[in-house]
Amino acid sequence: DVKVTQSSRYLVKRTGEKVFLECVQDMDHENMFWYRQDPGLGLRLIYFSYDVKMKEKGDIPEGYSVSREKKERFSLILESASTNQTSMYLCASRRPSGRQFFGPGTRLTVL
């Protein structure tokens, strides 16, 4: 079975902390994505990666960075967490045909 896993389901951090959200896929997919989901806004793309060490900004990259050192792992980094980054974060992995597989999500609260 296809699997995308995210390191935490729930996370609580303080303003100014550096936060790492990890995503791992076992499908050998080249493409990986990070979204944030907010009520009334749907899913918005933060960053995506075509392949190892390659990354591209999405629609809302400000305040975030990413790392892709290995094909199966795509990390989202909040350099200095702020309260407006409280959200649900979803990772996805893509087959060449275009269908994306999603992880269970990480609900991040920044206090």
Add this chain to the structure above:
Amino acid sequence: AQKVTQAQTEISVVEKEDVTLDCVYETRDTTYYLFWYKQPPSGELVFLIRRNSFDEQNEISGRYSWNFQKSTSSFNFTITASQVVDSAVYFCALSAVIQGAQKLVFGQGTRLTINP
């Protein structure tokens, strides 16, 4: 610009009623894909269907059916004889090439509540 609009923010019906979730999209691409995903309370997005822009045949899968109409840029989703387990947030999405890369553009989502 690529855009997906799900005008219904929330829908609430009684079990066994039929319900239709609307999706309208905008794109200049001639080839594209449309998707529906379901997000139950557990949070994980579950893939329901993908439709190629060249294939306007309607699709039925059990109690689910999809009506794709290119003329009105719509890709509506109907659940027949709804059940409590259908309660979820449903997202419509468009696969589009943006900045040279193929990405998914999501609608705002429709929260569907099926009451017993």
